[in-house]
Amino acid sequence: MAEETVQKVVFEHEGVFIHSSSDEDGIEQDLLVSGSLRIVDKDGEIFVEYRPLEDTVDPSNMLCAGKDSSSVMEWAQCPGDRSHQLLETQQSYETEWDMVNAVSFKRRPCTNGEGSLNHSHERSRWAFTFSVSDLRSITVKEEGWSFLLFKLKDSSSPSSPSSPLPALHFHQGGSREFLDSLRRFALLSEAPDDETCLLVSTPNKALSQSFENLLDDNNFGLVHQKFRKDPYVTTLGSFSKVTNYIFDAFRGTEEQHQRPPEEVADLLGEVIPGLEINQQEEPGFEVITRIDLGARPQVTRREPLSAEDWTKHQDPEGRMIKIRHLKQVIFKGGLCHAVRKEAWKFLLGYFPWDSTLEERKALQRNKTDEYFRMKLQWKSVSEEQERRNSRLRDYRSLIEKDVNRTDRTNRFYEGIDNPGLVLLHDILMTYCMYDFDLGYVQGMSDLLSPILYVMENEVDAFWCFVSFMDQMHQNFEEQMQGMKTQLIQLSTLLRLLDLAFWNYLESQDSGYLYFCFRWLLIRFKRELSFQDVLRLWEVMWTGLPCQNFHLLVCCAILDSEKQKIMEENYGFNEILKHINELSMKLDIEEILQKAEGISLQIRSCKDLPESVSNILGFHTEVSGSDPTDPGSRPAPRPAQRQDACSNGHGHLRETGSHNSCKVAFIS
Amino acid sequence: MTTKTSLLKVILLGDGGVGKSSIMNRYVTNKFDAHLFHTIGVEFLNKDLEVDGHQVTLQIWDTAGQERFRSLRTPFYRGSDCCLLTFSVDDNQSFLNLGNWKKEFIYYADVKEPEKFPFVVLGNKLDVTERQVSAEEAQQWCQENGDYPYYETSAKDATNVAIAFEEAVRRVLAMDERTDHLIPTDTVKLHRKPRSATTCCS
Numbered sequence: 001m002a003e004e005t006v007q008k009v010v011f012e013h014e015g016v017f018i019h020s021s022s023d024e025d026g027i028e029q030d031l032l033v034s035g036s037l038r039i040v041d042k043d044g045e046i047f048v049e050y051r052p053l054e055d056t057v058d059p060s061n062m063l064c065a066g067k068d069s070s071s072v073m074e075w076a077q078c079p080g081d082r083s084h085q086l087l088e089t090q091q092s093y094e095t096e097w098d099m100v101n102a103v104s105f106k107r108r109p110c111t112n113g114e115g116s117l118n119h120s121h122e123r124s125r126w127a128f129t130f131s132v133s134d135l136r137s138i139t140v141k142e143e144g145w146s147f148l149l150f151k152l153k154d155s156s157s158p159s160s161p162s163s164p165l166p167a168l169h170f171h172q173g174g175s176r177e178f179l180d181s182l183r184r185f186a187l188l189s190e191a192p193d194d195e196t197c198l199l200v201s202t203p204n205k206a207l208s209q210s211f212e213n214l215l216d217d218n219n220f221g222l223v224h225q226k227f228r229k230d231p232y233v234t235t236l237g238s239f240s241k242v243t244n245y246i247f248d249a250f251r252g253t254e255e256q257h258q259r260p261p262e263e264v265a266d267l268l269g270e271v272i273p274g275l276e277i278n279q280q281e282e283p284g285f286e287v288i289t290r291i292d293l294g295a296r297p298q299v300t301r302r303e304p305l306s307a308e309d310w311t312k313h314q315d316p317e318g319r320m321i322k323i324r325h326l327k328q329v330i331f332k333g334g335l336c337h338a339v340r341k342e343a344w345k346f347l348l349g350y351f352p353w354d355s356t357l358e359e360r361k362a363l364q365r366n367k368t369d370e371y372f373r374m375k376l377q378w379k380s381v382s383e384e385q386e387r388r389n390s391r392l393r394d395y396r397s398l399i400e401k402d403v404n405r406t407d408r409t410n411r412f413y414e415g416i417d418n419p420g421l422v423l424l425h426d427i428l429m430t431y432c433m434y435d436f437d438l439g440y441v442q443g444m445s446d447l448l449s450p451i452l453y454v455m456e457n458e459v460d461a462f463w464c465f466v467s468f469m470d471q472m473h474q475n476f477e478e479q480m481q482g483m484k485t486q487l488i489q490l491s492t493l494l495r496l497l498d499l500a501f502w503n504y505l506e507s508q509d510s511g512y513l514y515f516c517f518r519w520l521l522i523r524f525k526r527e528l529s530f531q532d533v534l535r536l537w538e539v540m541w542t543g544l545p546c547q548n549f550h551l552l553v554c555c556a557i558l559d560s561e562k563q564k565i566m567e568e569n570y571g572f573n574e575i576l577k578h579i580n581e582l583s584m585k586l587d588i589e590e591i592l593q594k595a596e597g598i599s600l601q602i603r604s605c606k607d608l609p610e611s612v613s614n615i616l617g618f619h620t621e622v623s624g625s626d627p628t629d630p631g632s633r634p635a636p637r638p639a640q641r642q643d644a645c646s647n648g649h650g651h652l653r654e655t656g657s658h659n660s661c662k663v664a665f666i667s
Numbered sequence: 668m669t670t671k672t673s674l675l676k677v678i679l680l681g682d683g684g685v686g687k688s689s690i691m692n693r694y695v696t697n698k699f700d701a702h703l704f705h706t707i708g709v710e711f712l713n714k715d716l717e718v719d720g721h722q723v724t725l726q727i728w729d730t731a732g733q734e735r736f737r738s739l740r741t742p743f744y745r746g747s748d749c750c751l752l753t754f755s756v757d758d759n760q761s762f763l764n765l766g767n768w769k770k771e772f773i774y775y776a777d778v779k780e781p782e783k784f785p786f787v788v789l790g791n792k793l794d795v796t797e798r799q800v801s802a803e804e805a806q807q808w809c810q811e812n813g814d815y816p817y818y819e820t821s822a823k824d825a826t827n828v829a830i831a832f833e834e835a836v837r838r839v840l841a842m843d844e845r846t847d848h849l850i851p852t853d854t855v856k857l858h859r860k861p862r863s864a865t866t867c868c869s
């Protein structure tokens with residue numbers, strides 16, 4: 001089976017933790033070391049090896065490569081030191097066990113211990129290895145998860161014989177699998193006086209050989225049993241029900257029973273119900289005569305918030321203070337890049353503003369656990385299972401295709417072997433497990449890419465992405481309600497701001513602003529340079545100066561283009577083309593300046609239509625717009641749900657017909 | 668007589684990732700960008716060309732292939748003169764879906780006589796070595812579905828891309844000639860649709 005020269009990895013499981021607080025020295029109270037546990041066959045002798053993945057879970061240090069975790073790329077082709085640890089794992093024939101792989105980055109190059117797990121290396125001070133023949137017993141304990149304590153025979157000295165090996169905590173499961181694999185090489189029998197203690201005895205070599213054969217089948221049976229009992233399998237079971245879900249791909253679900261009229265615009269109007277906004281006669285319309293908005297104030301932008309200023313907004317325990325001021329500064333100038341990694345976690349709601357450093361560490365630990373539990377779910381789906389799960393298969397295939405087409409000129413994602421691509425893939429796959437109903441929809445990779453770029457960490461990026469998706473969710477849902485809502489809201493705003501322009505667009509069948517689709521779906525991700533996207537997003541996430549500020553950003557851009565569009569007398573197609581071609585030609589600071597000016601202009605208007613105040617949240621914010629932000633977990637999908645046609649109704653068709661959410665302007 | 672410029676609208680349809688945008692870009696700009704983003708929304712590019720003495724402006728429409736965005740792409744089908752059904756020779760599923768794309772197009776473009784509508788089938792990524800769809804299979808499908816012309820293309824190395832578009836134009840012109848015989852009208856087809864892109868006339 002194995003080559004003489006190579007060691008064979010018989011078992012591998014990542015996401016095995018050491019809690020260093022259980023370490024007597026007590027200095028590094030909070031350290032949670034994550035690593036991988038293996039059983040390795042080295043020329044017939046069986047070793048148990050533990051290697052930490054990173055120094056700590058403190059994710060601020062990011063690493064060079066982990067290892068293959070998906071079909072996106074072959075790590076074996078990795079250049080240099082990266083490939084080192086990757087190759088070994090590929091020899092694992094128990095691929096079913098080769099489940100959760102944390103891919104991560106190290107800023108400094110990995111110091112590879114030549115596979116010898118040398119203890120002298122500082123970063124591998126938690127690494128250990130021992131021969132199974134030196135093992136006396138294993139104690140199995142439960143504490144919501146399993147952890148194992150290894151006791152070695154006195155004579156053996158793995159490293160420091162006096163100090164016991166640290167307990168291994170199986171936060172992502174796998175302890176039973178580990179023990180079962182071990183049973184192939186050793187007899188594990190319950191100690192007569194302690195049922196949690198398994199005594200280890202290793203048969204001689206010849207015997208172990210036949211054991212291996214014998215247990216192969218046996219083990220297989222066990223595997224299946226175990227799988228049925230494991231909690232995550234239950235989860236998988238429930239989603240296998242949805243495999244019958246029929247993607248009625250090409251039968252129109254829009255029920256276009258009557259043939260649509262000639263013009264594309266009318267079709268779009270049908271698809272996007274409620275967009276026939278100029279039909280003033282319709283009951284329920286709030287008819288408003290032209291409103292004089294007054295002059296638009298000139299505003300100036302400021303410098304980005306520096307790292308120094310950020311720390312000034314922290315109390316000794318690490319709570320953020322003067323948050324209202326802080327957000328204001330971020331709104332006015334954004335963040336300098338060094339601050340983003342930390343600040344975005346607050347802005348997105350992953351970290352509560354009033355949490356202490358301590359609390360955040362604990363949160364991250366829990367979230368790490370939770371993340372890997374979900375990652376394990378898709379990682380552990382066998383090929384067989386996937387064959388019977390068309391939705392999962394479709395998600396995976398879409399993700400693989402899109403990951404290869406997302407920001408590939410960015411250094412973080414360029415080239416073929418870039419670990420950034422694996423991370424994008426893995427996080428999106430895990431998001432499918434987090435929200436299987438939504439799964440993966442094109443556009444989501446665009447939303448994740450900047451976040452991952454800033455976080456440089458799989459787990460943090462995932463949870464920040466989850467928060468962002470809470471805001472963006474409706475854009476991607478089956479009926480794309482979020483898109484419809486926003487297009488209507490934008491139309492309402494534009495009519496208030498510039499009725500003449502809107503009338504022109506309407507005369508060109510473009511009054512429903514279809515050409516803003518890409519802007520809205522992925523928040524200008526494709527319209528701006530990567531760095532400008534980072535700036536725009538952090539500004540938006542402050543929630544200032546009003547709700548739905550991104551719609552005012554649209555208005556600002558349109559305001560700059562209207563002269564050209566009207567003077568050149570652009571028609572339907574040319575407008576679409578012109579707007580598409582603005583991509584990468586926009587100046588973010590100019591746009592933000594204008595958008596803020598527009599917000600002030602609207603705010604100073606006395607008799608604003610109800611609908612406009614609702615869109616911009618001028619009503620709700622009287623209660624103080626949570627300046628200190630309770631910092632609680634973000635409510636699922638807050639913004640748009642409330643905003644939906646400014647009254648929280650789900651369906652615009654309904655909304656339009658029996659309340660006065662629509663507005664008509666008469667010039 | 669003045670020279671006539673016809674504006675023809677062709678639309679590229681097919682599964683996500685088969686190379687629709689790459690084909691369009693190869694044809695219009697003669698470039699292949701391996702870093703291209705997947706398409707969101709709808710885009711189009713214009714290209715002037717001459718086929719058999721006819722001046723033509725091709726307006727090539729490209730959409731996103733994912734199911735979810737169907738309701739936002741189908742309105743743009745209307746008014747198409749030709750539909751390029753695209754699959755990728757290294758992706759069998761994309762080949763199997765051709766029939767669905769055809770159906771979707773006919774339904775939403777509201778084609779009067781589907782049997783006569785000019786479809787052209789493109790099997791893209793010819794340069795890839797691991798094929799999942801053989802030329803014979805594809806030929807057969809084309810034959811059985813209405814005797815559509817079939818081209819194996821590579822947006823990457825430009826194989827057959829221009830030829831396929833030119834064939835599309837020929838098919839459309841041939842159709843028009845037929846109908847022109849039936850209904851003699853002004854043959855100048857500038858601005859066939861009230862607000863399609865302006866193309867310069869003579």
Ligand SMILES: Nc1nc2c(ncn2[C@@H]2O[C@H](COP(=O)(O)OP(=O)(O)OP(=O)(O)O)[C@@H](O)[C@H]2O)c(=O)[nH]1
Pocket residue numbers: 404405681682683684685686687688689690700701702703704705706707730731732733791792793794795820821822823824
């Ligand atoms: N080898 C090879 N690759 C190609 C060819 N054409 C496109 N590709 C690659 O295939 C992938 C998909 O191409 P796209 O042009 O983005 O596909 P699409 O059909 O527009 O996909 P959607 O926009 O998602 O609907 C990209 O990575 C291209 O680089 C080709 O002829 N040969």
Ligand SMILES: [Mg+2]
Pocket residue numbers: 687688689704705706729730731
């Ligand atoms: Mg495309």
